[in-house]
Amino acid sequence: MKLTIIGMDIAKQVFQLHALDPQSGQVERFKLKRAQVLEFFAKRAPSIVVMEACGSAHDWARRLQALGHEAKLISARSVRPFVLRNKTDAADARAICTAAQQPEARFVAVKSEAQQTVLAIHRVRAQLMKFRIMQTNALRGLLYEFGEVLPESYRAFSKAFPAALTRAAERLPAMLIDSLREQWARAQDTDREMAVLERRLANLFRHNPDCQKVADIPGVGLLTATATVAAIGDVRTFKSGREFAAWLGLVPRQSGTGGRVRQMGLSKRGDTYLRTLLMHGARSVIIQGKRSPWVDGLLKRRPFNVAVAAVANKLARTIWAVLARPDKYQASPRATA
Structure with missing residues (x-):
């Protein structure tokens, strides 16, 4: 019936x-x-x-x-x-x-409350990250107007800002210096709030075997592991690693007519946040990790960003394979990462 x-x-x-x-x-x-x-x-x-x-x-x-x-x-x-x-x-x-x-x-696939809880924490952290970037960009831009050039990364910025503010205080009005100092305090508060959320995710990570399996893959850390496992839920939702990569928008778009099919740029469908994490992981593998001959050959033939997308695609397929099988990740000499 x-x-x-x-x-x-x-x-x-x-x-x-x-x-x-x-x-x-x-x-x-x-x-x-x-x-x-x-x-x-x-x-x-x-x-x-x-x-x-x-x-x-x-x-x-x-x-x-x-x-x-x-x-x-x-x-x-x-x-x-x-x-x-x-x-x-x-x-x-x-x-x-x-x-x-x-x-x-x-x-x-219908997500459980536990999955949505993890993803909600990630969304809150991503929002705080945007706030922190906006706050530090504003400080960097304002001090640049007065001849103080500060680095872009948050870690380097946090080290250079006190000295720059001290130099600016010698020649700028106190009301501006106080305002800049208050803005920096708000940025630090945002950073501390992000650290609290990351500790909560780390606690979830320690009690989730799937997250720990995925984290063994080079290029996959705390954020990527917890977000990926929560987003996938039941790995049987996807028939293959390629289908999972396509779901994340890490495969080329296709445009064809008259029997001729053209491969274009990434489709960028699916979860933008998760795709961004995988792209960051792939970039770290290429820059800091031990590169395989496959990656070296890819970098010789294609631009850097194309190679990053290819490694991110392979990361997604590897994550699916690790979750779909009982065995743990084992790096091979010919592996990408």
């Missing part, structure tokens, strides 16, 4: 449902308030409930699974072509239902 497919357009207050019985072809439409959704599904026979992978979708999927339904999340990019004419909540729900029935439909 085929289950009824229900496309649900979620929102803050009003939810639109489009249900299709695959046996009879009967279509039902419902408009529910937020408080009525769980009560509606509790009384309904088990169904396949499909939602766009957007805000609060994972939470709703977990709640519906607890009620005995099969919850699926689909990318909004896959739904958009099926929204005909005007965009309304009812049209979105119908488009979700239609997109879920396509043979090439790709679904997003």
Whole structure:
């Protein structure tokens, strides 16, 4: 017996449902308030409930699974072509239902609360990092206007700033020096808050065997290991390492016509934050790690950034292989890193 497919357009207050019985072809439409959704599904026979992978979708999927339904999340990019004419909540729900029935439909794995907790900590840390960069850039720019040139990296900046501020205090008004000193104090507070979050991630790392397995790979550290394991969840979601790399946007885009296919730049689909971490890890492997003949040959044939993207792609494939198999990572003489 085929289950009824229900496309649900979620929102803050009003939810639109489009249900299709695959046996009879009967279509039902419902408009529910937020408080009525769980009560509606509790009384309904088990169904396949499909939602766009957007805000609060994972939470709703977990709640519906607890009620005995099969919850699926689909990318909004896959739904958009099926929204005909005007965009309304009812049209979105119908488009979700239609997109879920396509043979090439790709679904997003439902994340657990533990996974979302780790990813939320990463998002907060990334936001604090942006704040710190903005604060130090402002200080660097303001002091540059008065002839003081400071280095770019935060570590070097923190060492050079006190001396630069002392020199500036000899000839600039006290009210400006006090303002700059307060700005620097805010940047240091932000750095301390980031350190607290990193200690929390380190605690999670110590209690997660998968994170420790992944961290054995050169180029993968605390941040990359915890973020990757939390983002993947069930590694069986991906059939291969290449599919995982494609999910992260670390494979070339393709454009073809007339039987001719061109390889273009990186697709840059998927999680930007996780892709950035892998690119940083790949860059550290090339600059600081022991390079293999494959990497040396790649650097001779291609620009540096192309080589970084290739190593990041290989890092993603290696992470998938380590998580998909019981064995630990073992470096080989011909390995990339």
